[in-house]
Amino acid sequence: MTERLVVGVGLRPSATPEALRKAVETGLRIARVRAGDDAVVTTLATLDVRVEHDAVVEVVALLQVDVRGFAPELLAAQPVSQRSPQAEEALGTPAVAEAAVLALGGDVVVPKTVGDGVTVAVGRLPDLHHHGDVEARAAANLVDLAVNVRPGGPPEWLRDRIVTSLADLGTYPDPAHAVAAVAERHGRRLDEVLLTAGGAEAFTLVARALDPALAAVVHPQFTEPEAALRAANRPVTRVPLTPPYTFDPALVPESADLVMIGNPTNPTSVLHPRDAIAELARPGRVLVVDEAFMDAVPGEPETLTGERLPGLVVVRSLTKTWALAGLRVGYVVGDPAVLAKLAAAQPMWSVSGPALAAAAATAGERAVAEAQRRAVDLEAQREYLIERLARIDGLAVVPGSRAPFVLLRGPIGTGPHALYDGLRARGWLARRGDTFPGLGHGWVRVAVRDRDTTDRFTHDLATLLHPPADTPERP
Structure with a gap:
């Protein structure tokens, strides 16, 4: 689990290479204490007009890393912890070093190291494709x-x-029947539905087909939306939520003309009120809501699939509830003008015949009723898991879980991967949380399972965190 570090740099025109080198060395020394001694530096980032500054060129050559320059407008949109009115007046952005880390997609580890005419911030890059x-x-x-x-x-x-x-595999797939079924399922017109090869393709289409001046991604959430935006070189700012990860629409920058949010959110399992998300919709802005887990919520009370709001598109997946990860099928419903742009960027015959058959079948009344029954069962199993977790001292569990998983964290100070590694040593595979922007080390996501599995898991988890005095911990 080697960490990748990025260095953000702000400097005056008069700054010397020696001053920058010392500040970078100090920042990296602190960062490696927090991220691990084996952490590697991949990129140095700064204001676009400083990329060719002598100090930057020399330090980039010394570190043997890439260099990225960002426009002041993009840096100004980043949610920095420290703002400087002087920098904003002189450069058009209230921060450079920390903002450059955020613009690169880093989670800030060292907010600021100050030298003679220089500031340095260091961040870790979460693996968005993990x-x-x-x-x-x-x-x-x-x-x-x-x-x-x-x-x-x-x-x-x-x-x-x-x-x-499969009898029709010799025929090119025709999505008409599946589109009609999904449209009827959600009370939409045919031009308000687009079938996709899983929810992940929808995010790729959004990134490729749209050209936002600024995309705002609410985190922590599923990482593919941001990964797709960065792969398409779209300007991105993160909207970080803090525990208990409730959403406030006022956090989203007014300048963002593309906003992406999950509901219920992966990995926090938090279900946001539909009205809070709907507040984000407006003319000139595209609002993408990932509802991959909404059909796991009994009654789907917060879904926006039936709303007609300007720029709103809702992404749904059949992967989770119907165990179709290998088939790759999902769909988007929403603003037909936006969907037309996505469709224009979609390859021909993107969704296979068997996937279309699954989409049509799972949109029917029988399937919707079965999904509702399963959602009720999952809710009971999740509450049982949460009740058992509440008995374990020192364990933090994100409250209000509504999806088929819970997010939890062990005691701080036991090591960045102690909980994850300890569970593996006892035969349990949890989902690491550190690859989700905004979470950092120590968090793990745990899927909801049957009561017997939950009993065995929570027993081992309690033993891991509180080993009996006469029983040595497993290596």
Whole structure:
């Protein structure tokens, strides 16, 4: 788990290479205490007009890293902890070093190191492409609590519908029937529905088809929306939420013309009020709401799939409730003008025939009723898990969980990966939290399972955190 570090730099025109080098060395020394001695530096970032400054050029060559320059407007949009009116007046941004770390996608580890005419901030880069399935494949001998897909695969009736569709594999897929079924399911017109190869394709289409002046991504949340935006070189600012991770629309910058938020949110399991999210919609702004886990909430009380708001698009996935991760199928409902742009960027025949069959089948009344029953069962299983976790001293659990997982953290000071590694040593695979922007070390996400699994898991977790005095801890 080698950490990747990035260095943000602010400097006056008169700053010397020696002053910058010393400040960078100090910042990295502090950062490695917090992130690990084996942490590597990948990038130095600064104001665009400072990229060719002699001090920057020399330090970049010394560190042998990439250099990135950002416009003051993008730096000014970053949620920095320290603001300087003098810097804003002179440079057009209230901060440079810390803002440059944030603009790169880093979580700030060292907010500011000051030298002679220079400021340095250091951050760690979360791995936005790390997902629970990567660990699950590499740890097949462990009980999987990292992946949120329904255990046991899709129900038999859905398997049968998919198998039946294989007879048409020689025909190019026609989405018309599936689009009509999804439109009826949510009370939408046909032009308000777009089928996609999973929710992840929808985020890629948003990043490629739209050209935002500033994209705001509410974190912590599923990392693919931001990863897609950065891959498309879109300007991004994060809207960081802090425990208990409730959402306030006032946190989103007015200048953001693209906003992306999850509901209920992965990995916090928090369900935001629909009215709070709906406040973000306005002409000239696209609002993308990831509702991949909404069908796991009984009654879906906070869904926006039926709302017609300017720029609103809602992303849904069939992966979780129906155990169709390998089929790659999802859909988007919302503003037809936005959906037309996404469709224009989508490859022909993006969604396969079997995936379309699954989309149509799961939009029917029988499937909706079954999903509701499963959501009720999951709610009871989740509450049982939370009740058992509450008995363990020193364990922090994010309150208000509504998705099929919970987010928790062990005692601070036991090591950045102590909880995750300790669970692995006892046969349990949880989802690391440090790859989600805004979480950092120590957090793990745990999928909801049946009561027997929960009993065994919480017993081992309690033993890990509070080993009996006469029993040595496992290595």
